[in-house]
Amino acid sequence: MTVYLDYSATTPVIKEVADLVMKLMTEEYGNAGSRTHDYGAAAKRVVENARAQVAEIAQVDKSEVIFTSGATESNNIAILGLREFAEQSGKKHIITSKIEHKAVLEPIEHLEQLDFDVTYLNATSGGQVDIEQLKSALREDTLLVSVMHINNETGAIQPIAEICQLLADHEAYLHVDAAQSYGKYPFDLDNNRIDFISVSGHKLYAPKGVGALIMRRRGFLKPPLKPIYFGGGQEKSLRPGTLATPLIAGLGLACEVASKNAEVWLTHASELKDEFIAAVTELGAAVNGHNTSPYVVNFSVPGINSEAAIVKLKNIIAVSNGSACTSSSYTPSHVLSAMGLDTNRIEGAIRVSFGINTRDIPYDDITSALRSLL
Structure with a gap:
């Protein structure tokens, strides 16, 4: 074999996660958006419990978690969702690296076509971003720095703690694609300087088709994200559509299992x-x-x-x-x-x-x- x-x-879905997903698909199948009966209320409780389970890993409040279809969608919301703020503030400079996943590079390339200025950091021979180049690239109009946590091809661990320290006195938003690390490599993501974290369920023994975007507040201020598509007020008006309650519950339980x-x-x-x-x-x-x-x-x-x-x-x-x-x-x-x-x-x-x-x-x-x- x-x-x-x-x-x-x-990754394969672990048994306890699969059992929970199946139960919620066949027995407790309410819509979390239905407010008129117990089926909907039960589904909403399941979603909120999962939100807390996901939040625990990054040490954020559960209100700072929205559910998505996966890290690709989370990346797109974090990057493209800043467009309106960038245009209003005049901050249209983005820093990312040449080793990012296409799910980060392509949304950034889209903004580049809309007259955003992008700096692509080189990688060292070991596969890490060049911190000195990042330091030199920072500008007053830098809107966003987007660097992954663990590279999906080489496994190279990026210097997230150093990046956070470098950005301590800078207003640029920091986005970390943690698809390959969330729950499995529990270091650095609890740093309060990280504004956005993208999470993928199917890299963490949860089903395909579910993920999350963590959006840390700065004090009491929410990140200035706007929706990139429309069709309902679900997920804090940032991500429309009926919540996939079984998959969300599976992601939450997978995060809890990973934490332990x-x-x-x-x-x-x-x-x-x-x-x-x-x-x-x-x-x-x-x-x-x-x-x-x-x-x-x-x-x-x-x-x-x-x-x-x-x-x-x-x-x-x-x-x-x-x-x-x-x-x-x-x-x-x-x-x-x-x-x-x-x-x-x-x-x-x-x-x-x-x-x-x-x-x-x-x-x-x-x-x-x-x-x-x-």
């Missing part, structure tokens, strides 16, 4: 990562990225193309060579390119990612398959 090692792409088990999960992943690196190092593999998440290994073996390797490994392990969102037609990774890696190393890069269900990895079969390509 093929061993699944692509948890950065998506994060330390154990991290230890387990770290052990797997060390073992995997030791195995592929025998083939001369180079790890792409420094200071990376315990859940991810991105590596290249000299002389081996990643597409050929993935085909060879298909019945042994399920892995990838980049973001699942761009894997249908392979193009060289913009993340690895931004790190300055050479073409052969980029074309040979394979991403392996671990999860709570990862147990026995067939290292001998993996190394034998890869060695056959040399």
Whole structure:
């Protein structure tokens, strides 16, 4: 049986979450927006409980959480929702990095087409944003700084605490895409200097199709976000549409489970990562990225193309060579390119990612398959 090692792409739904989602789909199926009967009231209580569960991880008030369809939508609301404020205030400068997910880069590119000025930070060879470049890029009219927490391809952990310190006396809003870290890597996101955090359910053992956007107040002031589409007053008038109560409950419970088990999960992943690196190092593999998440290994073996390797490994392990969102037609990774890696190393890069269900990895079969390509 093929061993699944692509948890950065998506995770299985854990049993207690699946059981809760099924119950709310088939037994307690009220609409949280229905105020005239107990079914609706019960659904609303479920949503508010989930809101508190999500909020707990970032140490925010539950009123600062809105539910979305996933981190992509959350990113779009956080970025595009600032457009009106930017135009009114004259602050139309955005800073982001070249290693962000397309769900951040493309909304920013859209604003760039609307005469916003964008600075794209370089990455170090280890995959982190360049703090000194960020410091130099800050301007009086800087509206937004958007930097992810953990990179989805390399697992490189970004210097969020340093960025928060750098922005301590600056009014720019700080957005952190935490799709790969929320609940699993519980560090830095409780920093009050972070204004927006994007959350993805299906990276955290919850269902696909649900996520959240955390919007911290500054004192008593809410961030000046405006809706980017319309059709109802749900979710604080920022995100219209009937709430997916079962999925929201699943995300909430997944966050609670993660909060209780994060330390154990991290230890387990770290052990797997060390073992995997030791195995592929025998083939001369180079790890792409420094200071990376315990859940991810991105590596290249000299002389081996990643597409050929993935085909060879298909019945042994399920892995990838980049973001699942761009894997249908392979193009060289913009993340690895931004790190300055050479073409052969980029074309040979394979991403392996671990999860709570990862147990026995067939290292001998993996190394034998890869060695056959040399």
